[in-house]
Amino acid sequence: MTWFTADRLRLLVPALSLAVLLAAVFWVQPRAMSYTGLNLLFNLAVPIALATIAQMLIMTVNDLDLSMGTFVSFVACVTATFLQSNPVVGVLILVGCVGVYVVLGMVIYLRNLPSIVVTLGMSFVWGGLAVLLLPAPGGVAPDWIRAVMVSKPPLVPMAIIASVLIAAVAHWIVIRSAFGVVIRGVGGNERSVTRAGWSVLRARAAAYALAAVFAVLAGMCLVGLTTSADANIALRYTLLSIAGVILGGGEFVGGRVSPIGAVIGALTLTLAASFLSFLKISPDWQIGAQGAILIIVLALRLVLNRREGGAGK
Amino acid sequence: MKHFVVMTGLTVLLTSTALAETSAKRIALSNNYAGNSWRQAMLQSWETITKPAVEAGIVAAADAFTTAENQATEQAAQIQNMILEGYDAIVVNAASPTALNGAVKEACDAGITVVSFDGIVTEPCAWRIAVDFKQMGKDQLTYLAEKLPEGGKLLEIRGLAGVFVDDEISAGIHEGVAENPQFEIVGSVHGDWAQDVAQKAVAGILPSLPEDIVGVVTQGGDGYGAAQAFAAAGRDMPLIIMGNRQDELAWWKEQKDANGYETMSVSIAPGVSTLAFWVAQQILDGQDVPKELVVPFLRIDQDGLEASLETTPAGGVANVEYSLEDAQAVIAAAK
Numbered sequence: 340m341t342w343f344t345a346d347r348l349r350l351l352v353p354a355l356s357l358a359v360l361l362a363a364v365f366w367v368q369p370r371a372m373s374y375t376g377l378n379l380l381f382n383l384a385v386p387i388a389l390a391t392i393a394q395m396l397i398m399t400v401n402d403l404d405l406s407m408g409t410f411v412s413f414v415a416c417v418t419a420t421f422l423q424s425n426p427v428v429g430v431l432i433l434v435g436c437v438g439v440y441v442v443l444g445m446v447i448y449l450r451n452l453p454s455i456v457v458t459l460g461m462s463f464v465w466g467g468l469a470v471l472l473l474p475a476p477g478g479v480a481p482d483w484i485r486a487v488m489v490s491k492p493p494l495v496p497m498a499i500i501a502s503v504l505i506a507a508v509a510h511w512i513v514i515r516s517a518f519g520v521v522i523r524g525v526g527g528n529e530r531s532v533t534r535a536g537w538s539v540l541r542a543r544a545a546a547y548a549l550a551a552v553f554a555v556l557a558g559m560c561l562v563g564l565t566t567s568a569d570a571n572i573a574l575r576y577t578l579l580s581i582a583g584v585i586l587g588g589g590e591f592v593g594g595r596v597s598p599i600g601a602v603i604g605a606l607t608l609t610l611a612a613s614f615l616s617f618l619k620i621s622p623d624w625q626i627g628a629q630g631a632i633l634i635i636v637l638a639l640r641l642v643l644n645r646r647e648g649g650a651g652k
Numbered sequence: 653m654k655h656f657v658v659m660t661g662l663t664v665l666l667t668s669t670a671l672a673e674t675s676a677k678r679i680a681l682s683n684n685y686a687g688n689s690w691r692q693a694m695l696q697s698w699e700t701i702t703k704p705a706v707e708a709g710i711v712a713a714a715d716a717f718t719t720a721e722n723q724a725t726e727q728a729a730q731i732q733n734m735i736l737e738g739y740d741a742i743v744v745n746a747a748s749p750t751a752l753n754g755a756v757k758e759a760c761d762a763g764i765t766v767v768s769f770d771g772i773v774t775e776p777c778a779w780r781i782a783v784d785f786k787q788m789g790k791d792q793l794t795y796l797a798e799k800l801p802e803g804g805k806l807l808e809i810r811g812l813a814g815v816f817v818d819d820e821i822s823a824g825i826h827e828g829v830a831e832n833p834q835f836e837i838v839g840s841v842h843g844d845w846a847q848d849v850a851q852k853a854v855a856g857i858l859p860s861l862p863e864d865i866v867g868v869v870t871q872g873g874d875g876y877g878a879a880q881a882f883a884a885a886g887r888d889m890p891l892i893i894m895g896n897r898q899d900e901l902a903w904w905k906e907q908k909d910a911n912g913y914e915t916m917s918v919s920i921a922p923g924v925s926t927l928a929f930w931v932a933q934q935i936l937d938g939q940d941v942p943k944e945l946v947v948p949f950l951r952i953d954q955d956g957l958e959a960s961l962e963t964t965p966a967g968g969v970a971n972v973e974y975s976l977e978d979a980q981a982v983i984a985a986a987k
Contacts, residue, residue, distance in 0.1 A: 370736050379732040379758065383725060475816060476750040477774075488754075565728060566757065566775070567750035575723045609729065616717060616733050622686065625720040 349588035349595075352640045353603040356586075360610045360632075367617045374496050381498035382488070382564055384609035386411070388502055389557035390576045391583035391605040392509045395596050396550035398584055399513065400543050401526045402447065402454035403591070406462035407554060408577035410436070412570055413469040414558025419478025419568035422559075426481070437551040444547030448540055462577070469570035476569035480562045488563030501560075502602055509598035512549070522546045526594025583608055586636055607636070673937045677740040678713040679929065682731055684747035684771065685722040689968045693922035694745070694770075697973045701926040711933060713739075724751035731755040734764075741765040741932040745925070746773045765935045769928040769947070770920070779935065781928050781945045781982075783920050785817055788949060789824025792869045792893045793832050795916050799891060803834025804866030807857070807890070809843040809850055809878055811871040818842075821871045838862060843874035847899060850877030858885045868892040872919045875900040879907075895919045896950060896970040901961045914954055921950035923973040930979030942986040948978075 364380070365372045371380055390411055397404040404410075414433065422429030443461065447454050490497050513519040521542045524532040533539055557576070562568050585591075586607055587600030611632045615625050681698055685691055695716055702714035717734070719726045724747040732755050734742050742759055746752050746768055753775040756766050760777035769781035796806075808825060811818035829835050839857050843850030850873075858881060865887070868878050872895025882889055889907070894900040894917035907913035924947050935941050950972050952960045964970045 368736055370738060375762075376736055379736050383729045383732065476748045478750070561725070564754045565724070565751045566753040569724055569748040569751040572724055572748065572751045575721065575725060612720075612726070612729060613733050616730060617737065619715070619717075622718040622720045629720070 348643055349597050350600050350603075352636065352643060353587045353597075353600045353607060356636045356639070357603050357607045357610065360607060360614055364610060364614050364617060367614070374491075374494075378491075378496035378498050380610065380613055381496070381502065381606060384606050385488075385498055385501045385505070386557040386561040386564070386573070387576065387579055387583065387609060388505050388602045388605040389553050389560060390573070390580040391587070391601045392505060392598060393550040393553035393557065394580035395509075395584045395587075395589055395598060395601045396513070396522070396546050396553065397454070398581075398589060398591065399522050399526045399594050399596050400444075400546045401592050401594070402444075402458075403581065404458045404550065405455055405577055406458040406465055407580050408574040409462040409465035409469065410551075410554050411558045411561065411573040411576050412568075413465040413472070414555050415562045415565075415568040415572050416469045416472045416478065416570060418484065418559045418562040419480055420472055423479050423481045433555050436555060437548050440547040440551035441544045444543045445540055448543045466570070473568060473570050476567065478562075478568045480566045484559055484563035485566065488560060502606060506599045506602040509553075509602070513596065513598050518542075518545065523594035523596070526592065526596075579605070579608055582633060586633065588640065674711050674933055675709045677711050677933075677936045678715075678738070679711055679741045679743060679932050679936075680734045680737070680739040681714070681716040681925065681929075682727060682734060682742055682744040682746075683716065683718040684724075684727045684745060686718045687722070690922050693969055693971050694925045697921075697923035697971060698925045698929065701923075701973050702929055705929075705933075711936075714929060719747075722747055724748040728752050728755040731759060735759050735762050739764060741767065741936055743925070743928045743932050744768045744771075744773065744778075746771040749774050765932055767928050767932045767935070769924055776943070779931065779941065779943050779945065781924065781931060781947055783947050785820035786824035786827070788918060788920075789821040789826075789869070789871075790828040790831075791918060791949070791951075792825060793828025793835065795893070796835065796867050796869070796891065797832045799914065800866055801834075803832065804836075805838045805862060805864055806835055807854070807861065807865050807868045807878075808837050808840040809854065809868060809870045809874045810840060811842070811874075812844045813842050818871065825869050835867075837869075838865070843871070843877060845871060845873035847874065847877035847880075847897075850874035851881045852877075854878045854881035855884060858882070858887065863887070865890045870895055873897055873900075875917075876903050879903055889913065891915050893918070894952075896921075896952060896960075896964075898961070898964045898966055898968050898970075901952070901957065901964060901970065905957055905961055908954070908957065916954070917952040917957075917960075917970070918949050919969065920947055921972045922969060923971050927974040927979055927982065930974060930976050931983065933976070934979060934983060939983070941983050945982055945986045948982065 370376055390407055394404055394407055417432050421432055447457055521537050525539055525542045529539055583604035584601050587597055587604030589596040611629055615628050620628055698716050705711055706714055719730050727747045742764055752773050756773050756775040756778050759766050766778040768778050772780040772782050810822050839861050841853035841857050843853050867890050870893050875892045875894040876899045878892050894904055896917050896919035960970045
């Protein structure tokens with residue numbers, strides 16, 4: 340049962356850091372300790388959590404998506420324009436986007452291309468399309484998305500329910516389902532997956548498709564929160580999503596990921612920014628301080644992992 | 653005498669009630685970017701005006717926040733944090749006119765007054781202190797028509813292609829030309845609001861232009877570069893409209909002293925943040941303030957050149973801080 344401990348440990352550090360940070364925020368700003376407070380703290384983390392899961396799926400097969408931010412921005416622009424005015428066309432475009440991701444996943448594998456280069460190139464494509472679609476910021480969020488994002492369910496705020504839901508669904512897909520085992524296998528040991536009779540091509544295409552679906556959801560949620568779009572609305576998501584995966588216990592290679600951890604990582608990143616702003620730290624120091632929080636969490640994880648490794652021997 | 657005492661007593665009472673309205677109120681500035689001289693001056697002005705205001709008890713707090721990265725999502729989070737911190741008013745220079753609307757709506761729903769300026773937001777519940785860039789372009793032609801009644805050929809220096817501000821100022825200039833048909837724009841280049849780019853662009857187009865250029869219409873940050881290009885080509889110096897940058901004013905002063913060169917300079921003062929502060933204070937005070945307000949331009953004419961140049965730091969922009977009375981005048985003008 341050693342794998343269970345490793346898995347739990349992987350989650351322990353991010354969960355603990357989120358708890359500590361949350362306690363600190365409550366201490367600095369007691370007003371946050373309420374239904375509205377929690378919602379305000381975490382609602383913008385929902386699209387980040389979705390983008391983080393998307394990035395995590397790509398990282399599961401040992402790739403990296405540097406176009407995540409521009410892709411989410413593009414989806415946001417589609418959502419605020421076509422999906423609102425002409426839902427059929429909007430849905431078709433979004434389905435087409437998923438298709439593009441499938442092709443990307445296959446091309447990267449078949450031609451043995453570095454995913455970083457391909458997705459970096461795609462980031463300019465998505466960015467350009469977003470500007471073509473919305474040369475000036477604007478558009479309107481479809482009412483139903485807006486209604487979902489500002490809904491006020493009883494007892495627990497929307498942001499928390501959404502985060503738990505995202506974590507649960509992603510956990511089920513990646514950790515519990517047979518498909519999840521295969522894509523993690525592709526990341527861990529591609530050859531053994533092939534030998535076991537699975538198609539790596541198909542697994543990678545599916546992983547990319549699923550990632551695109553989560554990224555599309557991220558863009559839609561974001562527009563639901565902001566009410567309208569902007570071609571540069573989500574540029575930060577590229578790095579935030581990668582940081583979220585790593586913070587949540589994932590690794591760049593080997594198919595070692597944790598969906599629950601990734602969601603926690605996204606929440607932690609959002610919370611860290613709010614915490615620093617509550618402390619009234621000067622903006623010149625905020626990026627540095629945010630980096631420091633990241634490094635502390637990662638260092639903590641490394642120390643714990645080492646200890647666990649030592650105990651195993 | 654008794655009358656006088658009663659009167660003063662009454663005034664004191666009146667002013668103190670006016671103060672009491674906002675003395676417990678807290679105002680926050682949400683700023684998305686601080687990476688250029690204009691924004692630095694803007695933050696500096698905010699500090700200069702709000703500090704005494706807080707000390708005098710006009711408001712309880714006026715804290716300035718700048719996001720670490722110039723991103724709309726980050727600023728939206730910043731505004732939501734301000735809601736949590738319980739500010740009564742949020743003054744915002746927005747990263748995007750639309751992407752903050754959700755957060756601004758949250759703030760309005762929480763009963764917070766939101767005043768946007770410079771980078772305005774489109775959410776209807778917020779107040780907007782906008783810049784009439786079109787008018788800024790048109791004013792240049794009005795000035796030229798006064799100075800050069802016989803008209804002539806003009807060179808237009810535009811800003812950064814594809815940016816809304818560039819389109820607006822240029823549209824204003826062309827509207828002005830249409831109203832003053834004695835003028836004709838014979839050339840147009842993009843100076844990107846930067847002296848070095850403008851200098852290169854003007855130097856590039858000059859050989860193809862006729863000798864008798866009488867004026868250069870600009871967008872700010874490009875006048876000095878244009879002057880350098882004309883000087884280098886050995887051409888007669890036309891009337892170049894300036895944009896309140898220190899290097900432009902310094903060059904103008906040099907020319908004025910040497911040969912009585914005359915022009916004018918126009919731009920938006922970074923101190924517009926203080927105007928937004930007073931507008932927010934007035935709204936909190938219960939005054940009836942229209943949702944759409946217009947920023948007055950900061951215009952420097954021949955007589956005011958020395959005074960403006962003196963107060964403008966090297967590498968900076970001419971600035972002015974607004975008072976409560978200025979804000980009331982702007983509000984009255986909008987009604």
